[in-house]
Amino acid sequence: MNFCSDCGQPVRVGIPDDDNRPRHICDHCNTIHYQNPKIVAGTIPVYGDKILLCKRAIEPRHGYWTLPAGFMENHETTADAAWRETWEEAQAKVNIQQLYMLIDTTVISQVYMIFLAELPEPIFSSGPESLEVELFSEDEIPWSELAFPTIEKTLRCYFEDRKKGQFPLHQCDISKEDRDRFYAAEKQAQHLS
Amino acid sequence: MNFCSDCGQPVRVGIPDDDNRPRHICDHCNTIHYQNPKIVAGTIPVYGDKILLCKRAIEPRHGYWTLPAGFMENHETTADAAWRETWEEAQAKVNIQQLYMLIDTTVISQVYMIFLAELPEPIFSSGPESLEVELFSEDEIPWSELAFPTIEKTLRCYFEDRKKGQFPLHQCDISKEDRDRFYAAEKQAQHLS
Ligand SMILES: [Zn+2]
Ligand SMILES: [Zn+2]
The missing domain is CATH 2.20.70.10 (Ubiquitin Ligase Nedd4; Chain: W;)
Structure with missing residues (x-):
């Protein structure tokens, strides 16, 4: 400014x-x-044992996979923002369930609020900000091609909780070190491949 | 702008x-x-069967009672913001427990995030933004002198949940109608008194 x-x-x-x-x-x-910090609202769209991911058509992290999520707008609720982002990025109409992840990313002053959501039918397609939208089972998740550490963290929590059948609210933060580690691990993987 | x-x-x-x-x-x-919407972070500081409220020394709502809460700053976590606001407004050092209220106030594009917190000792005093800080039991709450509908909503949830001994995350929104009703009820009360 x-x-x-x-x-x-x-x-x-x-x-x-x-x-x-x-x-x-x-x-x-x-x-x-x-x-002030900005809220990034999104969902984990769950269809059976699969979840829906979007391949980003925009920077940052063009070409990487993410959960549908984006900046909350004025005059909407957090749940409505999560629903809207899922619609815009994956053209999917979900039923929002509960707040599942509250992640503070203090380095970039963003607060992620990710909701569990039911995708009642496998109907989806790429919105303007996505190259592809696809359902993934746990063993199909492209772990080395995820867009952000918040997304990796959310997916790890989800699959762990799914084994226990319990989905409590997770509250955590992504530190500068977590971010550095996430992006370094990816460079490493690219270098080795 | x-x-x-x-x-x-x-x-x-x-x-x-x-x-x-x-x-x-x-x-x-x-x-x-x-x-984008702003996050208002705060706490319900609980000491035994009492909770801590602050009488506002600033506008809006000068002279009305509130829970310690305020705008989250860049580069802090939501829980740290709630702790800091409690310290600044009530000079009280709490132990943050869980996120308890997530309230969307779409009319003014604010997202309230109120944490349950333990006040381990009855040590507190007025910060620069408070006229008074006081512990209240349920039957002492100044219901007609609360600053905001979000605060009334939070306190009603808290005392109801306390009877059941369970404090799940509450997610709700305060609509324009809720706000109008809150401020009208207060005018009514002033008129009658
Ligand atoms: Zn310009
Ligand atoms: Zn000027």
């Missing part, structure tokens, strides 16, 4: 009175511009 | 290609400025 979105004058970075963090401050119109 | 925060030129509102919602668009530097 370089300019005030209210009045168009340059902003400075400083700690306002009664605050303890640097903010973007406009001295011209006396506005403090706050920046 | 009137001006581009990147280049300072005026923005226009329009629906970008490959999108279906109006956004703030800067044609000068070709940037689309998205706006």
Whole structure:
């Protein structure tokens, strides 16, 4: 942020009175511009013993597999956002069940909220942001071609919980180290192959 | 938003290609400025059979009672945000337990995430944003002086669940009608008193 979105004058970075963090401050119109984490809402669409993944047609991570998920919009609920993203990316109409993963990715200030969802019929296709959409059983998951560490974490939790038949809410965070490890492991795999 | 925060030129509102919602668009530097919901993180600090409430020293709702809660900051986890807000508003150090309320307030694009928390010792005081901080048993809760419908909803759920001894995650939304009812009921109460 370089300019005030209210009045168009340059902003400075400083700690306002009664605050303890640097903010973007406009001295011209006396506005403090706050920046806050974004919610990424999505689903695990479950059809029988398979789950639905999308191959990304957009950056970042073009060509990698992901669960349908994306930024929540203003004026919608988290569950509606998860449903909408599943519709937009996989053209699939799911029944949202419960919140299953709450993942804080502090490095990039994103909060992932992934819902368990039932895909009642195997009807889906690629939305504009997907190259392919496919059902995968556990042993078919393309582990080395997953888009994000949050997706790997979610899938590992899911298949583990499925053995136990219990799906409690998982709350975890993906640290900088987790991210570095995820992307390094992938480079390693590409190098070896 | 009137001006581009990147280049300072005026923005226009329009629906970008490959999108279906109006956004703030800067044609000068070709940037689309998205706006997303904000997370409000907080706690129910529980000490024995009492819970801790704060009387707000700031607008909106100056002088009304609330649970300690506030906007999540970049680069922190949701649980850390809830802990920090409890510390800042009530000078209380809690042990965060589980996510308990996930409340979508679509009218104002806020997502409330309230955690159950243990207050191990009755040590607390007013932070800069609170006029008073006090422990309340169920029959002492100032129901007609609560700051927000999300807070009323959370407290009602909590005391009901406490009778059953079970605290499942509650997921709900506060609609425009719920908000109107909440603030109207309060006006009514003031008028009668
Ligand atoms: Zn300004
Ligand atoms: Zn611009």
